[in-house]
Amino acid sequence: MTDIVDELQWRGLIALSTDEDALRKAFADGPVTFYCGFDPTAPSLHLGNLVQILTMRRIQQAGNRPLGLVGGATGLIGDPKPNSERTLNAPEIVAQWVERLRAQIAPLLDFEGPNAAVMVNNLDWTQGLSAIEFLRDVGKHFRVNKMIAKEAVSRRLESQEGISYTEFSYQILQGMDFLQLFRRYGCTLQTGGSDQWGNLTSGTDLIHKVEPDAVVHALGTPLITKADGTKFGKTESGTVWLDPEMTTPYAFYQFWLNADDRDVSKFLRIFSFRSREEIEELERQTEERPQARAAQRALAEELTTLVHGADQTAAVIAASRALFGQGELAELDEKTLTASLSEVPHIKVAELGPVVDLFAEVGLVASKSAARRTVKEGGAYVNNVKVAAEDAVPTAQDLLHGRWLVLRRGKKNLAAVEVVSA
Numbered sequence: 001m002t003d004i005v006d007e008l009q010w011r012g013l014i015a016l017s018t019d020e021d022a023l024r025k026a027f028a029d030g031p032v033t034f035y036c037g038f039d040p041t042a043p044s045l046h047l048g049n050l051v052q053i054l055t056m057r058r059i060q061q062a063g064n065r066p067l068g069l070v071g072g073a074t075g076l077i078g079d080p081k082p083n084s085e086r087t088l089n090a091p092e093i094v095a096q097w098v099e100r101l102r103a104q105i106a107p108l109l110d111f112e113g114p115n116a117a118v119m120v121n122n123l124d125w126t127q128g129l130s131a132i133e134f135l136r137d138v139g140k141h142f143r144v145n146k147m148i149a150k151e152a153v154s155r156r157l158e159s160q161e162g163i164s165y166t167e168f169s170y171q172i173l174q175g176m177d178f179l180q181l182f183r184r185y186g187c188t189l190q191t192g193g194s195d196q197w198g199n200l201t202s203g204t205d206l207i208h209k210v211e212p213d214a215v216v217h218a219l220g221t222p223l224i225t226k227a228d229g230t231k232f233g234k235t236e237s238g239t240v241w242l243d244p245e246m247t248t249p250y251a252f253y254q255f256w257l258n259a260d261d262r263d264v265s266k267f268l269r270i271f272s273f274r275s276r277e278e279i280e281e282l283e284r285q286t287e288e289r290p291q292a293r294a295a296q297r298a299l300a301e302e303l304t305t306l307v308h309g310a311d312q313t314a315a316v317i318a319a320s321r322a323l324f325g326q327g328e329l330a331e332l333d334e335k336t337l338t339a340s341l342s343e344v345p346h347i348k349v350a351e352l353g354p355v356v357d358l359f360a361e362v363g364l365v366a367s368k369s370a371a372r373r374t375v376k377e378g379g380a381y382v383n384n385v386k387v388a389a390e391d392a393v394p395t396a397q398d399l400l401h402g403r404w405l406v407l408r409r410g411k412k413n414l415a416a417v418e419v420v421s422a
Contacts, residue, residue, distance in 0.1 A: 003024065003027070003028075004027050004058070004059060004062035004064075005020065005023060005024045005027060007058065007062070008055070008058065008059075008219075010269070010276065011058075011269040011270055012222065012266060012269055012270060013051075013055055013058075013221050013222070013270060014219060014220075014221070014222075015194040015220050015221055015222035015223075016194050016197050016218075016219070016220035017217070017218070017219050017220070018201070018204055018216075018217050018218045018219075019217065022215065022217065023189070023217045023219065026188065026189070026215070026217060027062070027064065030063055030064055031063050031064045031065055031114075031115055032059075032064045032065070032188060032189050033064070033065040033066075033067065033181075033185050033186050033187045033188060033189075034056075034059060034064060034065070034066060034067065034187060034188070034189035034190065034191060035066065035067035035068070035069050035120070035177075035178075035181050035187050035189075035190055035191075036052045036053075036055070036056050036066070036067075036068065036069065036190070036191045036192055037069040037070075037071055037074070037122075037174065037177060037190075037192065038052070038068070038069065038070050038071065038101055038105065039070075039071040039074050039075040039078060039079065040070060040071065040072070040075035040094050040097030040098045040100070040101050041075055041078045041086065041089070041097075042097065043096075043097050043100055043243065043246070044100065044101075044104065044241040044242055044243035044246050045101055045104050045105070045241070045242045045243075046233055046239050046240060046241050046242065047232065047233035047239075047240045047242075047255075048193070048224075048232070048233055049242070050242065050271070050307070051193070051221055051224065051270060051271075052191065052192065052193065052221065053068075053105055053108050053109075054108070054270075054271060054273075055191055055221055056068070056108075056109060056117075056191065057108055057109060057273075058273075059191070060109060060110060060115060060117065063115060064115060065115040065116070065117070065118075066109055066115075066117045066118075067117070067118050067119075067120050067181055067185060067187055068102070068105045068106075068109060068117060068118070068119045068120070069119075069120050069121070069122060069177060069181070070098050070101045070102050070105070070119065070120075070121055071098075071121070071122050071123075071177075072094065072095065072098045072121045072122060072123030072124075073121075073122045073123040073126040073127065073173065074122060074170065074173050074174065074177070075089075075094045075097065075098065076088065076089070076091060076094055077166055077167065077169070077170055077173070078167070078170070079152065079167070079170045079174075079196070079199060080152045080153060080156055080163060080167040080168075080170060082152075082155060082156070083156075083159060083161060084161050085161065085163075085164055085167065086167065088166075098121060098123075100243070102119050104242050104243070105119070106119065108306070108307075118185070120181065120185075122173070122176075122177050122180070125176075125180045126173070126176075138172060138175075138176050138179075138206070139172060141205075141206055141209045141210065142171075142172055142175070142202070142206070146205075147168070147171060147172075147202075150171065150198030150199075150202075151195075151197075151198055152171075152195075152198055152199070153168060153171075153198070170199065171198060171199045171202040172202065174199040174200075174202055174203060175199075175202035175203040175205065175206040176203075176206065177203065178190050178203025178204070178206065178207060178216070179203065179206050179207050179210060179211075182207055182211070182214065182216065188214075188215065188216045188217060189216065189217045189218070189219065190203055190204075190216075190217075190218050190219070191218075191219045191220075191221065192218075192219075192220060192221070193220060193221055193223060194220035194221060194222055194223060195223055196220070197218075197220050200218040200219075200220060201218055203216075203218070204216050204217070204218050224266070224270065226260065226263055227260050227262035227263050228260060235251070235255060237251070237343075240252060240255050242307055244308060244312070248339035248340075248342065248343075249304055249308040249312040249313070249315070249316050249339070250316045250319060250320075250336065250339040250340045250343060251339065251342075251343050252303075252304055252307065252308065253300045253301075253304045253313070253316045253317070253320070254300075254320075254343055255300075256296060256299045256300035256303055256304070257293070257296050257297060257300040257320070258296070259296050259299065261286055261290045264282075264286055264295045264296055264299065265279075265283045265286065265295070267299055268282060268283070268295060268298075268299055271299065271302075271303055272298070272299060272302055272303075273302070274298070274302070282294055282295040282298055283295065301313055301317070304316060315332075315333070315336045316336065316339075316340070318331070318332065318336075319332050319336050319337065319339075319340040320340070322384070323340060323344075323406060323408075323414055324408070324411065324412070324414070325381070325384045325408070325411075329383055329384055329400055329406055330383075330400060332400075334401040337400060337401065337404060338401075338404070341404060341406070341416040341418075344414045344415055344416055345362055345363050345364075345414075345415040345416070346362065346415060346416035346417065346418060347361055347362045347415075347416075347417055347418070348417075348418045348419075348420045349361075349417060349418070349419055349420070350419070350420065350421070351419070352393065352394045352395070352396075352398075352405075352417075352419060353393065354391060354392065354393050355371070355375065355380065355382060355387050355392045355393065355394065355407075356368050356371035356372050356375065356390060356391075357371075358394075358405070358407060358417050359371035359374065359380060359407060359409065359415075362407060362415040362416070362417060363415065364407055364408075364409045364413055364415045365409065372390045374409055375387050375388075375389070375390045375392070376390065379409055379410045380407075380408075380409060381407070381408040381409075382394055382398065382405055382406070382407060382408075383398060383400065383405060383406050384406070384408070396419075399419060402419075403418055403419050403420070404416060404417070404418055404419075405417040405419075
């Protein structure tokens with residue numbers, strides 16, 4: 001494999017580093033034990049977290065040992081938000097979320113072999129620590145003038161909200177995590193997002209004060225932005241989560257499939273485990289035949305398989321094809337069909353009316369007269385069957401799984417009708 005630092009650079013995954021040359025030497029002398037932390041401030045990880053997990057996976061594949069830290073302690077506080085205090089969740093809720101996050105991270109790392117990953121929880125070394133011990137043994141090494149200069153803190157200090165001591169102390173806790181992992185596992189590298197740089201360097205600074213001869217590193221990945229200015233990992237329906245109950249595998253697949261041509265090259269490099277040659281070929285195809293969306297399809301299939309498994313990926317690909325007339329809708333299981341239709345315009349009705357009424361009501365056309373014109377021109381479909389008559393009325397036998405009709409105008413405009421009990 002190429003030098004891991006070169007590989008991370010080529011993929012656009014290094015925004016900040018404490019000393020890139022020293023880090024390169026550490027990898028060459030390796031193996032390096034490194035960690036990344038994830039706080040359970042929600043019941044699932046999201047695409048921003050996936051950047052970090054897959055970066056860990058790359059570094060592990062280069063022969064290094066990852067520690068996946070899920071913060072049972074720091075999750076009780078949460079790092080400072082840009083504009084307001086975090087809601088503090090109950091300890092039992094945070095404990096549940098710890099287990100959910102661990103279960104999402106574990107399949108993406110290798111827990112066997114000489115560089116087997118280890119999952120850790122910072123509650124293990126904080127819950128028995130008294131406030132006096134924390135202040136005497138850890139707090140004394142932090143200087144307030146440096147703490148308030150860090151971006152996450154200074155931004156809040158300038159706001160009307162200010163910052164509580166609770167959130168202000170977060171960087172001390174994260175610094176202590178690195179020190180504990182250095183002592184317990186010989187961990188010498190912490191990775192994370194560049195927006196966390198102040199917290200990452202609080203750990204390297206603490207270790208240098210407590211263990212003056214130690215050589216430790218921090219590496220920050222860039223924040224990912226989209227070409228249209230919208231936030232990465234966001235859709236009209238909200239954040240793209242890794243939990244299939246919060247973001248369905250179909251919606252997850254569609255997020256990647258709908259990636260802007262201007263973004264897909266960057267996304268391939270950051271998220272795909274294809275070789276440089278394969279990625280450069282997909283980039284060439286995007287430039288020459290963007291309408292084929294070869295890069296988006298490759299990325300959607302790879303990432304959905306990685307996060308949700310091959311069976312779910314096959315199901316969502318089948319659903320995606322069937323919705324546009326390239327497969328049998330009746331062959332889709334109810335869960336997959338329901339998930340796919342939740343991503344298109346849809347209405348609920350107590351009983352079925354004429355097709356032209358349904359087309360107008362769901363918004364596929366502007367009016368009933370426009371719907372009749374669409375039928376007359378041969379562009380109206382119900383469950384992929386062309387509607388032949390302007391006065392056609394679907395029956396209960398037409399309902400998929402006893403509840404759904406899939407409406408389509410032309411080749412690409414989809415909507416759905418769900419029949420529900422009154």
